[in-house]
Amino acid sequence: MPRVDADLKLDFKDVLFRPKRSSLRSRSEVDLARTFTFRNSKQTYHGIPIIAANMDTTGTFEMARVLSKHTLFTAMQKHYSLDDWKTFAANHPECLEHIAASSGSGKADLERLTEILEAIPAIKYICLDVANGYSEHFVEFVKTVRQKFPNHTIMAGNVVTGEMVEELILGGADIIKVGIGPGSVCTTRIKTGVGYPQLSAVIECADSAHGLKGHIISDGGCSCPGDVAKAFGAGADFVMMGGMLAGHDQCLGEVVEKDGKKVKLFYGMSSDTAMKKYVGGVAEYRASEGRTVEVPYRGDVEDTIRDILGGLRSTCTYVGAAKLKELSRRTTFIRSDTHTHTHTLTIYYTHICTRTLKICVRTNSS
Numbered sequence: 001m002p003r004v005d006a007d008l009k010l011d012f013k014d015v016l017f018r019p020k021r022s023s024l025r026s027r028s029e030v031d032l033a034r035t036f037t038f039r040n041s042k043q044t045y046h047g048i049p050i051i052a053a054n055m056d057t058t059g060t061f062e063m064a065r066v067l068s069k070h071t072l073f074t075a076m077q078k079h080y081s082l083d084d085w086k087t088f089a090a091n092h093p094e095c096l097e098h099i100a101a102s103s104g105s106g107k108a109d110l111e112r113l114t115e116i117l118e119a120i121p122a123i124k125y126i127c128l129d130v131a132n133g134y135s136e137h138f139v140e141f142v143k144t145v146r147q148k149f150p151n152h153t154i155m156a157g158n159v160v161t162g163e164m165v166e167e168l169i170l171g172g173a174d175i176i177k178v179g180i181g182p183g184s185v186c187t188t189r190i191k192t193g194v195g196y197p198q199l200s201a202v203i204e205c206a207d208s209a210h211g212l213k214g215h216i217i218s219d220g221g222c223s224c225p226g227d228v229a230k231a232f233g234a235g236a237d238f239v240m241m242g243g244m245l246a247g248h249d250q251c252l253g254e255v256v257e258k259d260g261k262k263v264k265l266f267y268g269m270s271s272d273t274a275m276k277k278y279v280g281g282v283a284e285y286r287a288s289e290g291r292t293v294e295v296p297y298r299g300d301v302e303d304t305i306r307d308i309l310g311g312l313r314s315t316c317t318y319v320g321a322a323k324l325k326e327l328s329r330r331t332t333f334i335r336s337d338t339h340t341h342t343h344t345l346t347i348y349y350t351h352i353c354t355r356t357l358k359i360c361v362r363t364n365s366s
Contacts, residue, residue: 054078
């Protein structure tokens with residue numbers, strides 16, 4: 001018989017932070033940098049844990065050049081050639097500590113990844129990205145990559161449940177990408193009916209990962225700086241974004257004028273556009289699970305980065321977190337029921353230890 005999980009599940013749009021007393025006098029006092037040592041690679045990371053998604057239009061060398069100046073991270077799109085990589089590494093070696101080489105889970109993907117990592121030893125991060133991280137094949141692929149590259153930090157996903165987070169970490173991954181369907185150009189939920197509200201996915205997956213000394217990336221669902229803050233408040237170690245970084249000079253694609261307005265293309269990596277570009281089209285046995293959209297041209301990504309980081313610092317001042325590390329411990333999320341005036345449902349997420357979240361529900365009747 002089908003099973004229905006009736007527990008409350010929430011998205012970023014369903015909650016707000018409750019402000020708290022703070023001793024901070026200025027946003028400038030907030031430290032957004034984090035330092036992590038990863039479970040399997042034993043590698044130490046230091047930087048602001050925001051990642052440009054490994055999509056064609058955002059996971060670019062040009063994006064990495066700008067983001068790395070702010071110690072932000074870029075997961076590179078997987079279709080750059082070895083020569084492209086060598087040229088970039090030679091001209092911009094300072095960026096290499098803040099980028100990951102991306103790969104799918106096929107034999108050709110592994111061969112391409114191996115070529116890149118052997119040619120450029122300074123790259124220490126690998127992003128293994130598939131739409132469905134639940135397949136046994138993917139788990140075995142993660143184990144293969146871990147065996148082949150024991151000292152590299154492996155990001156792997158995407159999944160949305162704690163048990164799969166644990167399996168991937170035990171299989172050799174260090175950082176698990178969490179999110180199925182929340183992306184602005186992802187149509188997985190529409191085409192398949194599969195998904196999980198992103199805020200709840202982050203809370204539950206972070207709890208599972210941290211119990212094994214692993215880490216997670218909240219991947220998708222952020223449409224504004226407040227959503228980025230909510231992901232960190234829910235327990236994410238990193239936040240990955242695509243749509244928020246789309247449309248800039250550093251994104252792949254030409255600026256075109258349409259109806260008097262400048263736009264750039266932004267598309268999901270399972271879209272018709274991406275599959276026609278790289279594999280000749282959508283195979284007859286599958287459906288496209290991504291959109292192609294025109295986004296307003298937004299100029300240099302520097303302004304957007306400052307806006308995101310400024311919003312995140314402001315969140316920290318509202319809840320009294322002097323460091324990004326403290327944000328989840330200072331977070332109380334409030335959910336207001338907009339469909340009725342008779343009840344307000346408040347959800348409290350309180351850390352009861354460094355790795356565990358307790359969820360309490362209080363209903364007030366008016």
